[in-house]
Amino acid sequence: MAEYHLTTPISEEEARKLKVGDVIYVSGEHVYTARDEAHERALEMYEKGEKPPVEFEGSVVYHVGPVAQKKDGEWNIVSAGPTTSIRMEIFEDEFLRNYKARVIIGKGGMADRTLAALKEVGAVYCSFTGGCGALAARGLKEVRAYEWSDLGMPEALWVITAEEFGPLMVTMDSHGNSLHDDADDQVSTKKAEVYSIIGVEE
Amino acid sequence: MKDPQQVITDATVRLLTKAATELPDEVETALREAYERETNENAKTQLSAILKNLEIASTGVPMCQDTGIMIFYLKAGYDFPYLSEVEDALAKATRKATENVPLRPNAVNPIVGGNSGDNTGEKIPWLNWELVPGDSLEITAFPKGGGSENVSIVGMLKPGVGLAGVKKLVVDNAMDYMGKACSPNIIGVGIGGGADISLKIAKKQLLRPLNQRHPEPEVAEIEEELIEALNATGIGPMGLGGKTTVLDVKVDYAMRHPASLPVGVAVQCWAARRSTATISKDLKVEYITHPLEGK
Numbered sequence: 024m025a026e027y028h029l030t031t032p033i034s035e036e037e038a039r040k041l042k043v044g045d046v047i048y049v050s051g052e053h054v055y056t057a058r059d060e061a062h063e064r065a066l067e068m069y070e071k072g073e074k075p076p077v078e079f080e081g082s083v084v085y086h087v088g089p090v091a092q093k094k095d096g097e098w099n100i101v102s103a104g105p106t107t108s109i110r111m112e113i114f115e116d117e118f119l120r121n122y123k124a125r126v127i128i129g130k131g132g133m134a135d136r137t138l139a140a141l142k143e144v145g146a147v148y149c150s151f152t153g154g155c156g157a158l159a160a161r162g163l164k165e166v167r168a169y170e171w172s173d174l175g176m177p178e179a180l181w182v183i184t185a186e187e188f189g190p191l192m193v194t195m196d197s198h199g200n201s202l203h204d205d206a207d208d209q210v211s212t213k214k215a216e217v218y219s220i221i222g223v224e225e
Numbered sequence: 226m227k228d229p230q231q232v233i234t235d236a237t238v239r240l241l242t243k244a245a246t247e248l249p250d251e252v253e254t255a256l257r258e259a260y261e262r263e264t265n266e267n268a269k270t271q272l273s274a275i276l277k278n279l280e281i282a283s284t285g286v287p288m289c290q291d292t293g294i295m296i297f298y299l300k301a302g303y304d305f306p307y308l309s310e311v312e313d314a315l316a317k318a319t320r321k322a323t324e325n326v327p328l329r330p331n332a333v334n335p336i337v338g339g340n341s342g343d344n345t346g347e348k349i350p351w352l353n354w355e356l357v358p359g360d361s362l363e364i365t366a367f368p369k370g371g372g373s374e375n376v377s378i379v380g381m382l383k384p385g386v387g388l389a390g391v392k393k394l395v396v397d398n399a400m401d402y403m404g405k406a407c408s409p410n411i412i413g414v415g416i417g418g419g420a421d422i423s424l425k426i427a428k429k430q431l432l433r434p435l436n437q438r439h440p441e442p443e444v445a446e447i448e449e450e451l452i453e454a455l456n457a458t459g460i461g462p463m464g465l466g467g468k469t470t471v472l473d474v475k476v477d478y479a480m481r482h483p484a485s486l487p488v489g490v491a492v493q494c495w496a497a498r499r500s501t502a503t504i505s506k507d508l509k510v511e512y513i514t515h516p517l518e519g520k
Contacts, residue, residue, distance in 0.1 A: 090290045090329040101327060102290040104278075107372050107405055130372075131405040131464065152274035153372065153407035153463055154496045156290035157281040175340035176330055192270065194465070202267075203403075206466055210400055213459050217400075220454040221392040 028187070032081025033125040035145035041193050043200040047149065048189035049126065052167070053082035056089060056181040058106055060174045062114035069121045076170045077182055079122035086111060086129030088177025090156070091166065098166040100183065102156030105130040108148070116140035132194055132203030141197050148195035150202075162188030227508045229307040230314045233364075236502050236510045237318030240366035241295075242326050243515035244500040245287040250514075251435045252472070252497045253279060259409055259462070259469040268467025275462070275495060285326075289496045292328040293368030295319050295350035298432060302359035306506055311362065312352065319344050331371070353429075360506040363513075365432060365499055373410065373494040376402040379424050382486040388447065391416055391488050395474075396454050398490055404464015407494035409472045411435070412451070415489035418479035427489035430475035432499060439476060448476050462495075472497075 024044040029037060031051030041047065055077055057065070068075050089103035108115075108129030115133060118124070119140040126146065127137075130153040141147060151159060168182035194202040218225050248256075256279070260272040282288035297315055301308055320343045322328055332346040333339070344350070380394045395414055415426025438445035451474040461467025472495070481487065501513040 088290060088329065090287055090292060090327055092327045102282075102287040102292075102329075104290050106291070107375070109405065130407070131403075150463065150465070152271050152278070153404075154289040154291075154370075154494055155274050155278035157286040157288055158274060158278040159290075160286065161281065175333070175342075177340075190270070190274070192267075192465075202465065206460070206464055207403065209466060210403065210458050210460055213457060214400070217396055217454045217457050218393070220457060221389065221396060221450055223389050223393045223396075 031083055033083070034081065035125070038125040038147055039145045039197050041147045041196055042198065043193050043196050043202045045193040046190045047126070047193065048187045049083050049191065050186050050188070052184050053078065054085065054163070054183045054185040054188065055079070055082055056085050056087045056179070056183070058086060058088055058178050059110055059114075060178040061171060061180045062111055062118055064171060064174070065122065066114060066117055076168070077180065079124050082124045083126040083128065083185070084124045086127070087159075089181060091176060091181070098169055100160045100163040100166060100181070103159045103163055104154050104156035105151045107131045108133050112137055119144045119146055128191055132201060138195055138199065138201055141195055142199055145197050147193050147197060149191035150194045151191055159188070162186060229508060230310040232508045232510065233307065233310060233314035233504060234318045234321070236504060237315055237364060237366065238322050238325070239512070240364060240500040240502055241318060241322035241328065241368065244366045244368055244498040245292050245326050245328060246282050246285055247515060248279065248288070248497060249434075249499060255435050255472045256409070256495060259472065263467050263469060265461060265467040267465040268461045268469065271462035271465060272469070287326060287328065289370060290329060291370045291372065292326070292331065293370050293498065294331050295344050296353070296367045296369050297350055298353045298355070298365040298367060298429070300355050300357045300363035302357055302361050304360035304506065305362045306360070307362075315350055315352065316345050319350050328368070361503050363501065363503045365501040367432065367499050370494050370496060373406040373492040376406045377424070377427070377491045379420050380488045380490070381420060382488055384484070384486045386486065391486070392447065392451060392454070394488050395451055395490055396458075399455050399460065399470065400458055403460050404462070406492045407496065408460060408464060409462055409469045409495050411472050411493040411497050412455070412474045413491040413493070414451070414474065414476040415491075416476065416478040417481035418487060419482070419485070420487050422479055423487040424489035424491065426477050426479060427491035430477055431491055431493045431497070433475045435473045444476050444478065448474050451476070
């Protein structure tokens with residue numbers, strides 16, 4: 024396990040160096056929030072040949088619907104823990120192939136389609152501890168833009184400058200490894216023991 | 226003379242603020258104990274982030290960005306004189322807390338789309354009323370996060386599967402969603418009644434203080450067995466392995482129809498936010514879960 028401090032835009036080479044279990048901290052201007060609807064919109068724009076309002080290549084895309092507050096005309100991120108990533112599984116592989124983001128952040132992990140795309144494109148999936156919105160907000164220093172605000176605060180595309188945002192644990196890498204799959208396998212080996220506690224046969 | 230609607234509104238704003246920023250003491254203690262108990266490195270990392278997060282949150286920042294959909298549980302004394310003020314006061318308090326804390330606007334119209342922007346709208350906040358003897362009103366603010374709500378289920382079991390079948394449903398559900406509901410979780414189980422009743426009972430269990438067992442020994446035994454079984458899965462905090470998958474399991478029941486065995490399973494993330502106060506008929510407010518300083 025290694026620790027890395029990366030600055031956006033992140034290159035394919037840098038992303039391919041990362042392995043599951045590594046911890047990274049991210050700084051830089053190419054940090055965006057995107058949930059279901061922002062993914063969907065980005066894909067629609069790609070299909071129509073339109074350009075999204077941000078540069079996704081080399082970026083960090085965070086599955087989060089933040090709590091933000093406008094003070095003195097400027098938006099601040101108040102609390103921003105990750106949302107459940109598996110909902111974005113239907114979009115993420117195509118999103119990665121089209122836009123070449125290098126780090127996807129969320130919670131709970133993603134599935135085979137995303138894992139294959141991470142390998143193909145050279146990107147990683149990182150887990151940030153679910154519910155830790157106050158801790159996350161510390162690393163999300165400045166909101167530079169609030170795009171697609173018609174989608175509402177949680178679903179909009181927030182454009183953020185990050186400073187040492189983390190710790191982010193790499194749980195899916197570009198070498199086909201997933202700590203989430205490992206954990207699933209580990210739990211399935213415990214099934215008989217768990218059933219015996221409640222008096223059920225497998 | 227105090228304005229009753231103002232008193233109820235102000236008290237509820239404080240309840241929502243405290244719920245969003247400070248866990249009830251016993252939940253935080255349970256998380257600290259879990260950190261001490263864990264030996265798995267991933268589990269330690271996750272729990273340490275959670276504890277650090279709670280420290281930052283206690284300065285007045287919502288601990289989780291998902292500040293929930295607004296649900297209130299009300300115990301209304303038959304003789305509390307201001308019942309007609311309550312519904313409006315709770316909606317007003319919700320709007321005010323959304324702006325001040327701030328809370329994330331989470332009320333979305335499922336038919337025509339769109340976010341109301343202030344956490345209110347058709348049937349939201351949702352009010353669970355219970356009429357009780359007395360002349361006071363107890364309000365519990367229970368902002369419920371979406372991630373854990375998404376893995377709540379109701380199972381319509383065949384009565385023949387018995388209690389073993391009930392326990393299997395709870396365990397299988399947890400092994401299915403793994404850490405996606407932000408474990409360590411608190412799980413509420415409602416057995417019997419009907420489809421809706423079982424889920425209502427299940428969700429209400431999430432209000433019971435941790436480590437308090439059901440008064441009936443047969444039910445308490447089911448709770449204990451489920452705690453042991455779920456923690457033996459090795460799912461651990463955030464599903465990345467470890468000993469602590471649940472902080473607690475709470476079970477309750479209602480009589481059932483001979484043909485049905487409904488089981489509701491409600492899931493709560495580690496951010497088990499709730500805050501309770503009572504308001505007397507002369508409009509004195511007492512905060513139960515988050516007492517005022519110096520009390």
